[in-house]
Amino acid sequence: MQPCGRLLSACEECAEAQGCVLKDLRGAEGTAKAVPLSKMPAGSGGKIAYVKGDGKIIRRLFDLGLTPGTAVAVSRFSPFRSSIEIFVRGSRLALGKEICSGIFVEPGSSGGSA
Numbered sequence: 225m226q227p228c229g230r231l232l233s234a235c236e237e238c239a240e241a242q243g244c245v246l247k248d249l250r251g252a253e254g255t256a257k258a259v260p261l262s263k264m265p266a267g268s269g270g271k272i273a274y275v276k277g278d279g280k281i282i283r284r285l286f287d288l289g290l291t292p293g294t295a296v297a298v299s300r301f302s303p304f305r306s307s308i309e310i311f312v313r314g315s316r317l318a319l320g321k322e323i324c325s326g327i328f329v330e331p332g333s334s335g336g337s338a
Contacts, residue, residue, distance in 0.1 A: 269297030
């Protein structure tokens with residue numbers, strides 16, 4: 225799934241807009257099933273649902289293998305939670321919290337090993 229080009233302040237705002245990419249990722253109660261990678265606890269995982277952010281950042285994340293449908297697991301956090309170590313495609317990567325807040329994951333669906 226490609227990231228949307230809407231310039232909204234939050235994905236929750238986007239979810240309320242018509243024709244949003246989150247339509248298919250919303251639960252029965254109207255809450256999004258996909259959560260930002262930065263909000264997931266250490267040891268948890270899932271599949272990447274979509275990536276949101278600047279075009280250059282998205283391209284770099286895709287080059288690193290962080291594409292929709294890919295299994296990803298949160299390994300650990302830095303002491304002040306400013307960066308997050310993740311496990312994806314057999315590699316461990318450290319990403320900043322801001323970057324991880326734009327990677328949305330469907331928790332619990334084949335997260336890989338942390």
